[in-house]
Amino acid sequence: MSLRFAILGFLSVRPFSGYDLKRAFDQSVRHFWTADQAAIYRTLGELESKGLVEHERIAQDLRPDRNLFRPTEAGLAALDDWLTTPSPAAPRREPFLVRLFFSGRIDPDALLALVRAELDSVHDELRAFGDYVASLEAQVPDATDAWKAAMIGPLLTLTNGVSLGVAYRDWLTRIEGQLEGGSLTAELLLADLRAQLPDTDSSG
Amino acid sequence: MSLRFAILGFLSVRPFSGYDLKRAFDQSVRHFWTADQAAIYRTLGELESKGLVEHERIAQDLRPDRNLFRPTEAGLAALDDWLTTPSPAAPRREPFLVRLFFSGRIDPDALLALVRAELDSVHDELRAFGDYVASLEAQVPDATDAWKAAMIGPLLTLTNGVSLGVAYRDWLTRIEGQLEGGSLTAELLLADLRAQLPDTDSSG
DNA sequence: ATCAGATATATGTCATGTCACATATACTAC
DNA sequence: GTAGTATATGTGACATGACATATATCTGAT
Incomplete structure (x- = not known):
């Protein structure tokens, strides 16, 4: 699945919360990849359980706490590995x-x-x-x-x-x-x- | 899901068995729709339970029996209805x-x-x-x-x-x-x- | 003889994706 | 007041899809 790598890609630029990621997907890659909000949170949890990302809880005065995620060294290595590996042709559904x-x-x-x-x-x-x-x-x-x-x-x-x-x-x-x-x-x-x-x- | 309508579409041309359908997908619509063999058999079962297709068991001398499926009147009506209704833009995954x-x-x-x-x-x-x-x-x-x-x-x-x-x-x-x-x-x-x-x- | 490959149908399981819902706070507009 | 919108994080149920496996028979090549 490319979703986990797309998430790692965004995190390689700067830290994101799940909410930020949802907006980033909707705004910048919508024309070739969509991500469901539930899928983003679940994938973040999965990536964390594999040690590819870690998070920090940020308290905010006026808004709910944010969970800010950043990639680990292993996460960046996994991303770079995926980025340089061609994937088999994606099936089309039209x-x-x-x-x-x-x-x-x-x-x-x-x-x-x-x-x-x-x-x-x-x-x-x-x-x-x-x-x-x-x-x-x-x-x-x-x-x-x-x-x-x-x-x-x-x-x-x-x-x-x-x-x-x-x-x-x-x-x-x-x-x-x-x-x-x-x-x-x-x-x-x-x-x-x-x-x-x-x-x-x-x-x- | 378009799979059930793609199947109904093929059946509207002539009767197919599940095996025939798999080959038809692989040969003619592969460039815009792929179908898993398991999905085809399950979808045929689902369509039959809804009364949209029916099947006839054909005994063969030299090969296993074939289950030949054909659409019912309701199935053809459902197909034509779907064919004339535009669907929302399909999300791309590239x-x-x-x-x-x-x-x-x-x-x-x-x-x-x-x-x-x-x-x-x-x-x-x-x-x-x-x-x-x-x-x-x-x-x-x-x-x-x-x-x-x-x-x-x-x-x-x-x-x-x-x-x-x-x-x-x-x-x-x-x-x-x-x-x-x-x-x-x-x-x-x-x-x-x-x-x-x-x-x-x-x-x- | 035996093994691979085509014909033919079907289930089990896991991964993935989507939809709906639940929770909580604060600001804005009516 | 109160309804709606934005911020923010999550869960549960269901739909869909992919992969592996099971069964059974015949054909053709080695």
Whole structure:
């Protein structure tokens, strides 16, 4: 499970409480990893029982006590080990594609509605990326070199979200056009595929 | 869970045994949905207890008996209902991006190795798509109209796999180049992002 | 002869993830 | 007053998924 390593990763930057971690997940890695609050607290407990993190109870005047977690040496070693080890391809689970796969059963209008609903959510996602990028750009003028270096990893994941989001939007838009134009045929789709695929030794 | 609807979808085409279903998943929808064999048998049992599928035991001379499942009227109705209802965006889980996000901790060579390992697996995937497309193209000349119509859904999911696979490959290749050239900076990545993003109301 | 592999179905168990709930305090808005 | 929101930490129950294992028969290779 990557959750424990994602948590160790955050803790390698600065100490976090469970509550902080939940917000960090929601704000910064939501587009490629989500974490349930219950899972975070349980994973912290598990990591502590394995000696990979330790915590300190901080009393606060106006709020409940916080349990501030930080990684141990063993925790950082486990993190670095995981970071440098490629993991097997993650299985994908795309309910929208399951619907498309069996879309022969529903009428073209219902299919078009599905495609448009999906397009809406991609547009929302791209807009959210745009807002986030704008807020980062505003911070650049007075950013330190250390901050810029630390942002490279997060920025790389952002470029992934944007590149794939744009590709997904373009793919949906193409389908939308074909559905509207009534030109959605097996031959057309095969030709599309052939045009996009790298040449698979066509000269034998 | 989409698994039960994916199963109903297959059964809406023709009767399947659990064993057949496992092979159908592995062969045709592997790139966007995987199914554990145990999950298939259990889900079939669950669907049957809800009256959405029924089965018939077929004795065979040379092999173990097969339990052939087919959908009931209620099952087909549940399928069509699900097919036309958009589902909320599925959470993504990308261990590779978690590694990238925290890649500031590891040295650039290790990061380059990670990127190249990922590129290898994308190339393999695209090659598999290419082979599959070639096999489909070979079948087109003597395909019936009914077959072509039935292939539209599956072909749509293929175009998704190829479009996103190509985008993912291109994104990885860009990072590989930037890592090799030593030009990976926060400024460059932000400029990349800005160039790709649709204009977010630049004129207020 | 024997062993691996394909066909075929099924259970047991563990890990993981999600949802709902429980507890407690303080600030803000109505 | 009191309802809602934010801070903060947790538990219990259930759903889902992955892995290992069990059974049984036939085919083909060594």
